[in-house]
Amino acid sequence: MKRLQHWFARRGALALSCYLVAVIVWLVLGAFHGGSDALAKQAGTMYETEIAVTDWQWVGLQDAGSTAETAVLATTDGDPQMILEDVSDMVVRTVSYQADFAGDAGEMCLYYTTQVGQDYSQDRRVFPESLGDGAYLYTLPRTTIVALRLDPCSPGANKTVEMTSPTGTITINAAETLPALWQYFVPSWYQAFCLVLYPALAAAALSWLRAVWQALRRRKNA
Template identity: 65%
Template structure:
């Protein structure tokens, strides 16, 4: 106790303690996430799954007739302004990523992936992610660490009275592609946003603690 008092009596002790605590929490969470994913892989609940385009429920999308049975590539044409590809039930799996390769003949505009956390739950804008463009028509969606019940991919958003052709080559989408999942050391490396949070929030916490300490210090009666 005396050592703690001596430590916090030093200049800059409060910010240092806040940053040390933030890094410790980050490391514990990172190791917990790595362990959770390793367990899911060992149990067969987090495996790479290659799903043909035809296995998705297509809404507002029609396959080109001459390519309706093509395996290497498949072109879909939008029929309305809100095309969707729905995978009804993935509740027994751990889904971390969705990836695919597609080329657009037209302006794709907004692309997003909606997810639900309960069977029968409605899709909501509060539960959606946007893709990372990897180049050469490759797109990657990284889902939050939560239970995923169903997926709805909105691959494009055509302008009014216009259509967009989407050519998937290959004609598959992949859940948990091995190349998209982190190696063990990558769990310990924060993203740019997480780095920003690790810098900002400990500083805010230290400021709040310092204000509270100064407030109570003023309240203490002066010794005669």
């Protein structure tokens, strides 16, 4: 106890302690996420699979000249959708595909549900990362995924967008899109910002509480 009191009596010790705790928590989370993915792969619930575009349920889309290898779809309204109603038997981390658009694709997003019968919501959607050459990657949050709804484009009023998938497939958990072991411990820019900001806020709050507690003790002893 005296050692702790001596440590926290030092200038900056409280802030340093908050940052050390944040780093430890981050490393533990990285190990947990890496371990849970490894277990899911071993159990056979997290695997790479290619799903043909034709196996998705289409809403606001129609075939526009697909071939045996290439899928060509055209929008029929302003809210085209591609739906997979049940993926609850697998762990979904990423969704990726390659597509070329004839026309302004507008907003592209992927909705997901976490419970059976749950409505799609803007609170549960992710936007794609463009990998170049028409390749797009959606990285889903670490939660139970029950169903997926891909909105591949958002045509303007009275506009038609044509989408061509050269492979005719959409890939779930493509191996090259999943993190390597070391990447579980590397924060994104936003996560790094949080690792800088929140320990500082915690240190400031704890410092204020300590000052209040010391003032109350002095008043009590006066």
